[in-house]
Amino acid sequence: MQTNLRAPRSPFDRLPRRAAIGVAAAAVCAAMALGGLVSAAQAATPSTTTDVILLVGADESQRVVNWYATAPTPQVVQVALSSKVKKGEFPADALTFDAVVAPNTVNGGYNAHATIAGLEENKKYSYRVGGDGAWSPTYDFGTRNFGASNFDFLFFGDPQIGSSGNLAKDQAGWVDTMNVAVGANPNAELLVSGGDQVETANTEAQWDAFLAPTQLRSVPWVATIGNHDVGGKAYEQHLWTPNTDRGPQYYKTNTATESGGDYWFEYRDTLFIDLNSNAYSTSAAGVDADQAHLAYVRSVVGAHGADADHIVLVYHHSIYSPADHANDADNQKRRLDFPTAFSDLGVDLVLQGHDHSYSRSYEIKNGQKANPDEQPGQDEVFQGPGGVIYVTANSASGSKYYDLTDPIVGSSYGPDPLNPDNHWANSVENQEHVRSYIKVSVHDKQLQVEAIRSGTCAAPNAAVELGKVKWCGPDEGASSALPVGSTIDKVVIHTAK
Structure with missing residues (x-):
């Protein structure tokens, strides 16, 4: 799911950040890769995704996504500006963030989470989760003005x-x-x-x-x-x-x-x-x-x-x-x-x-x-x-x-x-x-x-x-x-x- 291309840096990556968060965000950003759609034909065992929830990240430029998967295939969250998602299709330059996947000890299957980093202020994003071409529905979230105190x-x-x-x-x-x-x-x-x-x-x-x-x-x-x-x-x-x-x-x-x-x-x-x-x-x-x-x-x-x-x-x-x-x-x-x-x-x-x-x-x-x-x-x-x-x-x-x-x-x-x-x-x-x-x-x-x-x-x-x-x-x-x-x-x- 990854290439050797580095994702474009957010303008906010150039701003001074609090040290601990900056290090964490940089580590996640380093794992970002450009990726297009993966066809279902590439999936040996497609995984069904459920229980998707958007969670808070380390600061306003991050979000965490958590979900369940039915198979231990490599899982990712794919993100793009909503304006670039046409009829449910994500653009070729959509960003993918690798998930940490672990066996679900409660009811079988697997649980996954991934951190979306490098978000820009005042943007509307679309995302979906999955792996090997088996995607969840598309969901949206927005960011606000990072600099405002209110x-x-x-x-x-x-x-x-x-x-x-x-x-x-x-x-x-x-x-x-x-x-x-x-x-x-x-x-x-x-x-x-x-x-x-x-x-x-x-x-x-x-x-x-x-x-x-x-x-x-x-x-x-x-x-x-x-x-x-x-x-x-x-x-x-x-x-x-x-x-x-x-x-x-x-x-x-x-x-x-x-x-x-x-x-x-x-x-x-x-x-x-x-x-x-x-x-x-x-x-x-x-x-x-x-x-x-x-x-x-x-x-x-x-x-x-x-x-x-x-x-x-x-x-x-x-x-x-x-x-x-x-x-x-x-x-x-x-x-x-x-x-x-x-x-x-x-x-x-x-x-x-x-x-x-x-x-x-x-x-x-x-x-x-x-x-x-x-x-x-x-x-x-x-x-x-x-x-x-x-x-x-x-x-x-x-x-x-x-x-x-x-x-x-x-x-x-x-x-x-x-x-x-x-x-x-x-x-x-x-x-x-x-x-x-x-x-x-x-x-x-x-x-x-x-x-x-x-x-x-x-x-x-x-x-x-x-x-x-x-x-x-x-x-x-x-x-x-x-x-x-x-x-x-x-x-x-x-x-x-």
């Missing part, structure tokens, strides 16, 4: 496809949320996961349903591992991540049978760090995983934080949970281990899932409310040094919701003096048993966070349809559900840096 990304809590017991209803809610969210925000550049893509780690029918939204082949998914994803290798085989440290200290107990790892990437002026919070007290390395995560964050921030205007952490287990998981033993440990370190490291925003309800914290510094005068639901926050905002996302699919819990008086996670119904850390806590997502708008010295309804009490809403919850709507069902696209909560965070 961009939007969307954050989704726990699709957990299969958790309602009705796979079709869970898929319908998930597909509808993606249609609503990306339809309302067509310029969103990343789709960020809160974890728990599926209910059961190695159940491929659930992964197929999770991968059903067409947007997952057009806008890069930023994977996060949840407790329902960790118990098998399907997560790693479906969702390849950049700059990943797969050392045993970042796995829960067993690197051979579980998924894990911590990773980071840079996108425009924002440094994203994603942690496997399933490993917390112990790990496959026999060390305290929380301390290993903090060492990892310190290392990444030390190497790349100075280049970033914003630092965003993502992991699954919400340490300021408002619902069923509020006082879990593992969360109590993370509440002791994480907040001071995150304040010291200049983290701006922490995005979490797991508790299937929405919350937005006050500005938290060193594990305490930073500004005693900050009011519940305040829509503008001026972040001081060390101030961090923690956000928990509700269910994006409607497969499962958890009701808000009452804070325990006298505990370390007791009631808010300004709003005793809420836990002390949280400015806003919300549960309506409707699907939702979170939009984050990144600006120079400012982050805007908005929780938005993507559904109502009507179908598709699996937990409501199946009677898994007893009410639906604001005020524990006392008020009628508000329309799709309406805002649950919105805050402008003026960042300190």
Whole structure:
């Protein structure tokens, strides 16, 4: 599939890049080759491709593509400017990127991933995957202005496809949320996961349903591992991540049978760090995983934080949970281990899932409310040094919701003096048993966070349809559900840096 011709260099390859990313991108670019179509006659054993997903790369000039193949033929992703793809035919100068192919340990066949590098800004690209002439359908994605600081990304809590017991209803809610969210925000550049893509780690029918939204082949998914994803290798085989440290200290107990790892990437002026919070007290390395995560964050921030205007952490287990998981033993440990370190490291925003309800914290510094005068639901926050905002996302699919819990008086996670119904850390806590997502708008010295309804009490809403919850709507069902696209909560965070 390769020739000795070198692919044309992107104009952005000549610009100074951050060192670590530059080296990685250069290594991938060196593997690029010009290639035309390969006829089916050349394929000894054509391979069928399924489960294609577009994933985030090491920076805005990269994308990763992941897919499954039925045969161990050489696999590639082929890319061209969309304007050059005519009637499904790719031009002779289309670029091909070799895939890493490995046996699929979950359901047979093979999993493949390839990194597309050297992308140019403000372009529309088409791609397809396969090998030996057996191609997938053609998919499209676009790039935006690499130099601009303003961009939007969307954050989704726990699709957990299969958790309602009705796979079709869970898929319908998930597909509808993606249609609503990306339809309302067509310029969103990343789709960020809160974890728990599926209910059961190695159940491929659930992964197929999770991968059903067409947007997952057009806008890069930023994977996060949840407790329902960790118990098998399907997560790693479906969702390849950049700059990943797969050392045993970042796995829960067993690197051979579980998924894990911590990773980071840079996108425009924002440094994203994603942690496997399933490993917390112990790990496959026999060390305290929380301390290993903090060492990892310190290392990444030390190497790349100075280049970033914003630092965003993502992991699954919400340490300021408002619902069923509020006082879990593992969360109590993370509440002791994480907040001071995150304040010291200049983290701006922490995005979490797991508790299937929405919350937005006050500005938290060193594990305490930073500004005693900050009011519940305040829509503008001026972040001081060390101030961090923690956000928990509700269910994006409607497969499962958890009701808000009452804070325990006298505990370390007791009631808010300004709003005793809420836990002390949280400015806003919300549960309506409707699907939702979170939009984050990144600006120079400012982050805007908005929780938005993507559904109502009507179908598709699996937990409501199946009677898994007893009410639906604001005020524990006392008020009628508000329309799709309406805002649950919105805050402008003026960042300190």
